[in-house]
Amino acid sequence: xxxxxxxxxxxxxxxxxxxxxxxxxxxxxxxxxxxxxxxxxxxxxxxxxxxxxxxxxxxxxxxxxxxxxxxxxxxxxxxxxxxxxxxxxxxxxxxxxxxxxxxxxxxxxxxxxxxxxxxx
Numbered sequence: 001x002x003x004x005x006x007x008x009x010x011x012x013x014x015x016x017x018x019x020x021x022x023x024x025x026x027x028x029x030x031x032x033x034x035x036x037x038x039x040x041x042x043x044x045x046x047x048x049x050x051x052x053x054x055x056x057x058x059x060x061x062x063x064x065x066x067x068x069x070x071x072x073x074x075x076x077x078x079x080x081x082x083x084x085x086x087x088x089x090x091x092x093x094x095x096x097x098x099x100x101x102x103x104x105x106x107x108x109x110x111x112x113x114x115x116x117x118x119x120x
Contacts, residue, residue, distance in 0.1 A: 029099050038095035039084060046089055047080025 021044050028037035054061045054072060061075070062068040083089065 032103060034096045034099035034103065035092075037099060038092040041095055042089055042091040043081050043084035045080075045091060046083040047076050050079045050083070051076040 021040070025037050025040045025044070028034075028040060051072075054076065060068055060072070062071040084092065087093075
C-alpha cells in the first residue's frame with residue numbers, strides 16, 4: 001500500500017511540475033521572451049516524450065524499487081533538456097516565429113486603438 005501511495009504522490013508532483021513549467025512558459029511568452037519560451041516548451045515536450053518512451057520499458061528503466069521514480073524523473077528532465085538544446089525536435093524555431101507574429105499583431109492592434117487613422 002505504501003508503494004502505491006508513493007507512486008500516486010510522485011504522479012501528483014510530476015503533474016504539478018508540468019503545470020508550473022507551463023505557467024513559466026506562458027509568463028515568458030507574455031513578457032516578450034519568445035525565444036526563451038519556445039526553448040522551454042520544446043524542452044518540456046521532449047521531456048514528456050522521453051517519459052512515455054521510458055514508461056514503455058517492461059519492468060521499468062530503473063527497476064521498480066525505492067527511488068526508481070526519482071531517477072526516472074531526473075532522467076526524463078535531463079534527456080528532454082539535452083534533446084531540446086541540440087534542436088532535435090525543431091519546435092523552438094517554429095514556436096518562436098509564431099509567438100513573435102502574435103506579439104506583433106497585438107502591438108499593432110494596440111497602436112491602432114491609441115492612434116486612430118487621420119482621414120483627409
